[in-house]
Amino acid sequence: MTYPQVGGHAALDLVDTVHWRLDPARWIDTLPTFDAVLAWGTQVGVLGDARSAALAGTHDPARADREYAAVIALREAIYSAVFEGSTDAAALIKREYVDAVQRSSWERSTDAASWSWRTPDDITGPRATVALLAHDLLASDLSAARQCGDDACGWVYLDTSPRGNRVWCTAAGCGNRNRVARHHARTKR
Numbered sequence: 438m439t440y441p442q443v444g445g446h447a448a449l450d451l452v453d454t455v456h457w458r459l460d461p462a463r464w465i466d467t468l469p470t471f472d473a474v475l476a477w478g479t480q481v482g483v484l485g486d487a488r489s490a491a492l493a494g495t496h497d498p499a500r501a502d503r504e505y506a507a508v509i510a511l512r513e514a515i516y517s518a519v520f521e522g523s524t525d526a527a528a529l530i531k532r533e534y535v536d537a538v539q540r541s542s543w544e545r546s547t548d549a550a551s552w553s554w555r556t557p558d559d560i561t562g563p564r565a566t567v568a569l570l571a572h573d574l575l576a577s578d579l580s581a582a583r584q585c586g587d588d589a590c591g592w593v594y595l596d597t598s599p600r601g602n603r604v605w606c607t608a609a610g611c612g613n614r615n616r617v618a619r620h621h622a623r624t625k626r
Contacts, residue, residue, distance in 0.1 A: 438467060440477050443606050445595035447483050448574040449582075451567060452516045453606070458591025466509075471501040474508050474563050483566050488558060496560050504560050507533075511567045518575060519582050520593065527575060534572040537565035587611040 444450040454477060457463035468474055472493050478484030511533055517526035537556065544555040556565035581595045585606035592606035605612035 438473070438476065440467060440480050441592065441606075442481060443592060443594050445581075445597060446570075446574050446577075447481050448515050448567070448570040449519075449593050449595065450481050451477065451512050451570070452519075453592045453594075454512065455591065457589050458516075459587075460589035460591075463589060468505075468509065468512075471496070471505040471508075471560075471563075474505060478563055478566065483570065484563060488562060491558070492560060492562070500560055504564055507564050508567055511564065511571055515571050515574065516593070518571075519579055520584055530568065530571045530575060533564070533568035537568040540565055541569075585611050587615060 440450065441453045442450050444453055454467045456465040456467060468477060475484060475489040475493050479486055479489040510529065514523075514526035514529045517523035518530060538554070540561065541554040541556045543552050545552050554569055556562045556569065581597060581601065583594055583596045583603060585592045585594075586604040587606070590606055590611050592611075594603070594606055596603040605615070
């Protein structure tokens with residue numbers, strides 16, 4: 438599985454693991470298991486290959502299910518806080534962030550230019566990483582946060598276009614499909 442990376446921020450890329458978010462009949466969750474969360478985190482570069490490999494398939498299934506559910510709750514809280522203004526969702530992110538910081542340690546970069554959080558190497562590490570990402574996103578300027586203009590897509594992104602007028606998650610996907618549909622509707626009339 439290749440996960441979309443159109444969000445401009447890893448937390449938004451996590452939200453985009455739901456395809457057709459705005460159409461319940463077509464809703465597809467591409468993160469069906471804890472191991473899929475590990476694969477997503479590895480692909481987008483927020484979990485190292487070694488950490489993911491060490492956790493994949495070697496965990497207690499019940500605990501993995503709880504961690505998976507917590508990551509999915511965070512994913513939905515990111516969407517709700519950013520795009521619906523939910524204070525309850527923001528409060529969940531805050532609680533998870535505080536917990537992640539308490540369980541993480543400071544790590545200095547190899548060039549000694551900065552410090553960053555090192556999340557736990559255990560099964561709770563992916564959730565802690567997502568909580569740190571969610572906090573980072575919510576604490577940033579969200580004025581460029583957008584949702585795809587397609588009626589069903591629901592993918593989200595930061596609009597960094599020069600004029601701030603990006604409409605589609607991808608021009609080749611939703612953009613093209615909607616342009617073709619508009620053209621077809623015009624020529625049919």
